[in-house]
Amino acid sequence: MEIIRTAFIGFGYRGRLLFRLLQHIPSYDVIAMADPGISSLDTEGRACYAEGEDDYLRMLNEQHPDLVIVASPWHCHVKQTLHCLEAGCHVGLEIKGGLALGEYQAVIELSKKVDRRIYPLENTLFMRENLAVCNLVQAGALGDIVYMTGGYRHDLRNLLLDASGRLGNTDCPEGAWRSRFYQTENGDLYPTHGLAPLCLIAGINRGDKIVSLTSFSSKSAGIKQRIRELSGDEQVAISMGDIISTQLQTESGVLISLIHDTTLPRPRSLNFEVQGTKGIWNGERRSIYIEHLSPHEQWESDESYISQYEHTYWKQWGREALQIDVHHQGMDYIMLKALEADLRHAMMYPVTIEDLALWTSVSPYSKQSIREGRTLSLLPTS
Template sequence: MKHILKYLFVYVLFLFVSCNDSDTKENAYTSNFSTKSARTWIGPEFWSNPLQDWQVTDGNLECLVSKPLRNTHILTYKLDTIHSSFRGRRLFYARTALGQRYAKDKNEKLNLAFIGVGLRGTNHLSNALQRKDVEITAICDIDPNRIDIALKKISDAGFKKPVVYGKNEYDYRNLLNTKDVDAVIISTPWLWHTRMAIDAMKAGKYAGLEVSAANTMEECWDLVNTHEQTGTHLMILENVNYRRDILAVLNMVKQNVFGELVHFRCGYQHDLREVKFNDGQKPYGGGVEYGENAISEAKWRTQHSVMRNGDVYPTHGVRPMAVMCDVNRGNRFTSISSNATKAIGLHNYIVKHGGKDHPNANVKFKQGDVITSTIETANGETIIVTHDCNLPRPYSLGFRVQGANGLWEKDGDRIYIEGVSNPHRWDSSKEWLEKYDHPLWQKYGEYAAGSGHGGMDFFVLNAFIESAKQNIAPPLDAYDAAAWSAITPLSEISIENNGEPQDFPDFTRGLWIKRKPYNWIKSDY
């Protein structure tokens, strides 16, 4: 029997190497399976074993073993060793650098932790407390007032008191080292995002990361490399992708209403002057302080406007458009060209509300008031992205989706489809959006309404938790986080060089050609 097991192990290892023989040396550790190759890899007798449920998700081979094991062993990422178990199951699994990857049984709760319970983190916490499939096992924040607010919410919801961390800025690492945490949501100032996400992945914790995910090109690559080296998943928590109108338009795109896609417009056009300045007492407005004299976002966010001239917050606009044109899954960003206007908005606000003699009136803001970037894709689409946050204006993300058959524009809530609309006249988008309302909103819309940001916060958290429970690749993964976040440093370089186009790195290392688009038209998450 020992000889049989030995030869069987060698045979499986040979098949695995053969499946990946065409990979580059750099990516030889990454498993990319189709359903057909997966059946070949494990053998038809194992594929059809009633005690095991094999599936292929985003190129990853997964096996859900029936009770009593109750664990999903995912064959993917860096394979240091291959083991076999014959406890009546004939199960093969991979061991990553951090050990086995497991999924929760349907009846088990996800042990969820929060790093950062400021305004954004507390919103995620409040939504998590509405669920019956999670336990809040740990929270971390260096502000004791925010800890007290979070603990009260947890207690009022009838949950057990979590372990509290926050003695210093690096106490979150002690949280990540605990066994009672399966997944973590990171909602901290931008400069902490990447390092915390990397530490979470290295600790084997399924990571949910608020936007933006990275500040520099090096950080973008660090996210991708850590994900690939550890096999731990990262989801960027971009909520706008779940906005009701965006998902309806995505449904229209998938049903070819617009025809072949050609052009997109989007951005973050939001008067943030009262976010970037406050009086040190309340989070929004009332004064012109920032940095150490302010609280909440003004304490850290405004400094980016002082020191950086680029699109520092691109994901709200770009992500929905990237999904519609399948970026990283059959398409990719190839280049970006950016330009910035002069910077007068924040200075004028300080003078108007604090006086010309206020010390902050002497601050020189580097960030242009309006920054415009044009992104080109491998499939020939263009995406115009606008960052406009320092001048008085109503809120708008400026969405436009245009194809061979017509276009939709959010501003004006209008749509035109050739052959259906009256020639050269806009239709109201209302009836179209109702007709193509997404299954998720049809199912959860009423429940989601109170979750924040018009309901989309429910959907992004739901997608994160459901993915983390199964320990599968999330809808918005590490490659997405890197590609969207790279807009920031690339726009800075382009602006410094008078709008000279900058090439986008291929964070998938060529796999965008083979990766299939994510199935967004479903009703679970």
Template sequence: MKRREFILAGAALAATSLLPETPAWARGRKVRLGMIGTGMRGQVLLKELLRRDDVDMVALCDIEPVMLGRATAMAAKAGKPAPRTYGADGDANAWKRLLEQRGLDGVIIATPWELHAPMAIAAMQAKVAVGCEVVAGITLQDHWDVLNTQLQTGTPYMLLENVCYRRDVMAVLQMVRAGLFGELVHLQGGYQHDLRAVKFNDGNPDHPYGSGVEFGPKGWSEARWRTEHSVTRNGELYPSHGIGPCAMYTGINRGNRFTHINAFASKARGLHEYTVAKSGGTTHPSTRVQFKLGDIVTTTLACANGETILLQHDTSLPRPYSLGFRVQGTQGLWMDINHGIHIEGRSPAHEWEDFKAYQDQYEHPLWKQHADTAAGAGHGGMDWFVIHAFVEALKARAPMPIDIFDAVTWSAITPLSEQSIGNGFQTLEFPDFTGGLWQQRKPIFAFDGRY
């Protein structure tokens, strides 16, 4: 079967998921969810799930008893029934037993990156809807496998990219729709976040950040698994925070698509210097590691409608946090790093204006409606919104606002950037995961006020 015919057949199959013999997630107004991975990220999302009246958390899985214990204590503190737990015995396959639990509507996957694809595939095959933390897969084949499984089964899948719900990002989406910037020409974003203290610690669960220079089996939390990616890989390892909003603005997969990609990587110095300084010398084994990940990885994407998008991955050097957004069109631009905006004919010539007044004017309806409820949630409220979107779409049997095509397109930037760098910074054609459907698909990231 030709690729396009396969995808169209899969889309038709997905539409049948709402016929009478539907899985549990397609019935009722309350959902029964499980969570695989109850570490520090999982617990942030669990907090938002536990305070919802339309969610029953019925299953939790983690092979770290400390984290599993903390998660069950959260449920008890919230006054919720105790979820069934899996993995306390250290069984690495405990998550498979969770997916066999009867009556499970959906699962949140918040595990190390390399586990996302196999877990999501198994969940969709079991007709358990998936809310997956960012990074849909590791290899390019992972992304095709996740996509094909979703199309074959029709099981809902959402990438839980919270930055798409950031308050200023959503206000800018309103401005783009209103034509404030004119025709879009160039966009920028990235993941510019000093993670040195995240990638190393002393292995103590109570000291997860910056407490030492251990990683791998001797580390804890992200230092146990994430740092290894900096040792063995060189590419744009975490693209969705930056590309998600840029893809929304440019209508990627909905009237537009990526056509080409290339990537460049700088030398790698930051993690080595950090371990030397933190350990007080050069005798610790971590100081002798040869890190492959360039300190600054710059990726450029070309779009079918003529826009260019630049991403930067910068996690190994000292710097303040910034996602480095820039949205530029024929009538002006917005940049988040200086909280500035310039609109021709409205702003003083050659001068920035403060973004706050514009954000207030173009406040997104979702933030108008839910700002008070989201107050206090993780990442400035973004985590409440992304969980809300997943749950509401599941209850409504509606398309996921960040769907399978978005997930694999955004996440595949990683293996493609690795390939580009490995081939001498070669420009590559970007695969069309929609099989041509991007030309007919309409924007569903419209956020009509429900979710």
């Protein structure tokens, strides 16, 4: 595929960010955008489809893109992806789903039937250090993996609340729809940023399987306090705990701890740590300790190891990625280059829609575990 005729469904913050990056990759020819909230001025001369939420159907019928980037609100993803597949398009699917168990099954089946690929756009998979640690683990440098942590630790109160302390920040389109989950749900809403790289590193869904899950919720103090400070309202109903802690166990005995932490003050963090029988890597401090190689019981910088186990993606595209994709330290650009390489049959994209279905299943399972106060067995029943 010499030129990848590309269209967007959803052109908010995330769609615009990816669009800017695609302009630096000559193979992508962005031909159209569909979003009820945009105008022709937003699309820079490209075809604009903004006559209601379903105008993307007209775009698919008229433009016949090779690839559609679906970057719309979460509840639209499955329906829009199915329509893209029916139109013969490959799909770059933004994160995340997790609205119901089995939500992607129809997508998985149709993608096989029409022979079109779905590319989960989970950018943390393409972080330089995460990909290098994947190579490092596969080489056995940390030994047999025993324990891993990850999470989504990002203070979203300014996104969820407006300046007057009202939920549903109309100044931020994402906040307007995303805040509703905090009044109706209690579980890990966003497991993919933390879990996806850990699954890649440990080969989960490629041999090992997750067999049990237990989730816990803290009280909802952080977001309520901010609402009181801004509006004085003491009565706003919030169901989402400030901290959701989820423990996952794999068939081989690996323990994974995930944290969802979005309504308390803190610097942003993905909370990565990978620990095995020969050593441990900590992504937060960018440090590593390998027994008999590192100074005794002392952390050392991981940079020499990251360089030694540099992933092919970063060897090929790392320099340009860091120059072009300053916002996300190169990982979005690397992700788009990996998608391009897969469409050209040069290199396989590292994950599939089946992986996305696994990662996002943590959301409904965590809600069930908290609601019922128990550990869930995820082993298939005969």
